[in-house]
Amino acid sequence: MLDRIHDLYDELERQRVMISFKGSLTEDLITALLGLVERKMQAIEPDQRVRKRVFNVVTECLQNLFHHNAHLKLADGQAITTREPHGVVMIAQNEQGYSVLTGNFMAATDVDHLKVHLDRINTLGPDELRDLYRETLADGQFSTKGGGGLGMIDIARKSGGKLEYGFVPYDKDNAFFSLNVNVTP
Amino acid sequence: MDALLLEGSAKTPHVHFDPETGLLELKGRSIPENSIDFYKPLIDWIDRYGRDPRQKTALHVQLEYFNTSSSKCILDVFKKLESIRAAGNEVTVLWHYEVDDEDMLEAGEDYAGIINVPFRMVQIEEVDDK
Numbered sequence: 583m584l585d586r587i588h589d590l591y592d593e594l595e596r597q598r599v600m601i602s603f604k605g606s607l608t609e610d611l612i613t614a615l616l617g618l619v620e621r622k623m624q625a626i627e628p629d630q631r632v633r634k635r636v637f638n639v640v641t642e643c644l645q646n647l648f649h650h651n652a653h654l655k656l657a658d659g660q661a662i663t664t665r666e667p668h669g670v671v672m673i674a675q676n677e678q679g680y681s682v683l684t685g686n687f688m689a690a691t692d693v694d695h696l697k698v699h700l701d702r703i704n705t706l707g708p709d710e711l712r713d714l715y716r717e718t719l720a721d722g723q724f725s726t727k728g729g730g731g732l733g734m735i736d737i738a739r740k741s742g743g744k745l746e747y748g749f750v751p752y753d754k755d756n757a758f759f760s761l762n763v764n765v766t767p
Numbered sequence: 768m769d770a771l772l773l774e775g776s777a778k779t780p781h782v783h784f785d786p787e788t789g790l791l792e793l794k795g796r797s798i799p800e801n802s803i804d805f806y807k808p809l810i811d812w813i814d815r816y817g818r819d820p821r822q823k824t825a826l827h828v829q830l831e832y833f834n835t836s837s838s839k840c841i842l843d844v845f846k847k848l849e850s851i852r853a854a855g856n857e858v859t860v861l862w863h864y865e866v867d868d869e870d871m872l873e874a875g876e877d878y879a880g881i882i883n884v885p886f887r888m889v890q891i892e893e894v895d896d897k
Contacts, residue, residue, distance in 0.1 A: 609800050613777050616798070630867060634832070638870075641798050641834050648800055712873070719842060720881045732835035740870070 598675040600626075606666035607651075612644045619673060626675075629767055635740040636680050636765050640673060642733050642740075643684045643763065647671065652687040652756050661687070661752060679766035688759045693749050696759070699731070700747055703738045711739050741765050771812045779805055780830065784812055789821030793844075794829040794895065797837040806840035813847040820851050829863035830871070831894040838874075845882040852884050863889045 594602065600622050603615060619640050623633045651667035669686030688696075706714060715735045738745055746762040768786045775781035775795040783792040791813075799805050816824075826848060833841065845860065852858040860882075862875035872888060879886035 612800070617777065630865075631869070634868065634870065638832060638834075641832070645798075645800055645834060645836065712877070716877050716880060719838060719877065732838060736835045736838075 600673045600675065602670075602672040604670040606664055606668050607644070607648050608666055609648075612648060615644065615671070616641060632679065632765065632767050635742075636673075636682070638740045639682050639737055639763050639765055640671075642737050643682050643761065644671060646733055646761075647684050647686050650686075650688055650692070652689055654687040654752075654756060661756065676764070679764060682763045682765065683761070685758060685760040687752065687756045690751065690753075690755050690757050693757050693759075697747075697749070699734060700745055703734055704744045706738075708739070708742075711735060715739065737763055768815055771809065782809060784809070784816070786816055786821075789824040791824065791826040792829070793827070793841075796831050797833040797841070799834075799837070802834070802836040802840045806837070806843065810840070810843050810847060813844060813851075817847060817851045817854070820854075820856050823857045823859075824848065824851060825859045825861060827861045827863065828875075829891070829894055831865070833874075842878065842881065845878060845884060848884050849882055858884050860884055860886045861889050862886050863891050863894070865893060866890055 601615065601618055616637070620637055623636055627633045627636070647669045648667050651669060653664050653667055654661045655664050655668040656662075667686070669684060671685075672681075672683045674681045674683070703711070703714075715732065718731050718735060734745065741763045743764045743766060746764075748760045750758040750760070752758055770786060771782060771784040773779070773782040778796065778799045780793050780795040780797045782794075783790075785791070793809075797805075826844070828841075848858050848860065860878075862878070864871035864875060875886060875888055
């Protein structure tokens with residue numbers, strides 16, 4: 583076990599991981615993680631626009647994790663219900679910029695809808711994304727969480743790249759959703 | 768009616784709505800998990816203010832960050848102002864953005880394209896969230 587701490591440290595260092603967290607998410611914890619991201623970005627990234635974009639993407643990704651969450655975790659290969667939303671987040675530097683990775687269990691019934699939404703977003707260029715954002719903002723539809731389908735569009739706009747995602751089916755009710763958002767200058 | 772005064776926090780903006788002067792301010796950051804809860808009192812306030820508004824109303828929006836959950840709520844704030852203007856009053860939104868923050872400027876332009884209220888884009892050095 584002790585060796586694995588060094589291996590973990592080494593791996594996080596090699597992957598240039600700024601922040602990684604796995605566990606239950608509360609509103610307070612999200613606030614703390616965002617504060618950490620902000621301070622860290624302030625220290626390492628001179629371009630204010632990139633700093634703001636990374637902060638925006640992390641905010642939206644963490645809030646997606648918080649709201650669209652099946653409240654499940656894996657323990658010894660078994661899915662266990664959790665009281666708080668549960669998930670994993672990792673923010674790393676890469677050659678081009680930054681990578682914001684998130685993962686969580688979600689309802690299997692929502693997978694098709696989300697996949698269609700992400701695939702559509704990935705076909706759009708910056709101007710088309712802006713148009714879609716405006717249309718979605720103006721249509722007056724609110725989701726129960728308030729975003730009304732703007733979150734992923736905004737993430738794609740701030741990223742400037744394609745959204746990389748995957749679904750791993752877990753059981754008939756749940757799937758694990760992974761998202762990688764690259765933010766490049 | 769009373770002024771609405773809310774101190775800013777790590778996730779919510781500083782709010783100062785003054786019914787005497789018709790000056791409304793929203794400053795700082797707006798990234799709460801549940802924006803509807805935060806914005807409801809603001810929208811209700813403007814609704815009441817709209818029954819007997821000043822001849823001139825100006826809303827200053829000076830945000831460093833806002834999340835998508837806030838963006839629809841902010842649109843609702845603007846819609847309330849739109850009705851006040853439609854009733855024959857002068858209403859202006861002053862949308863502040865930091866130098867080089869093109870994303871925030873674009874966000875203001877997006878609202879200006881949807882809402883029938885004159886927007887003035889105001890470039891600033893840094894968001895003052897005090």
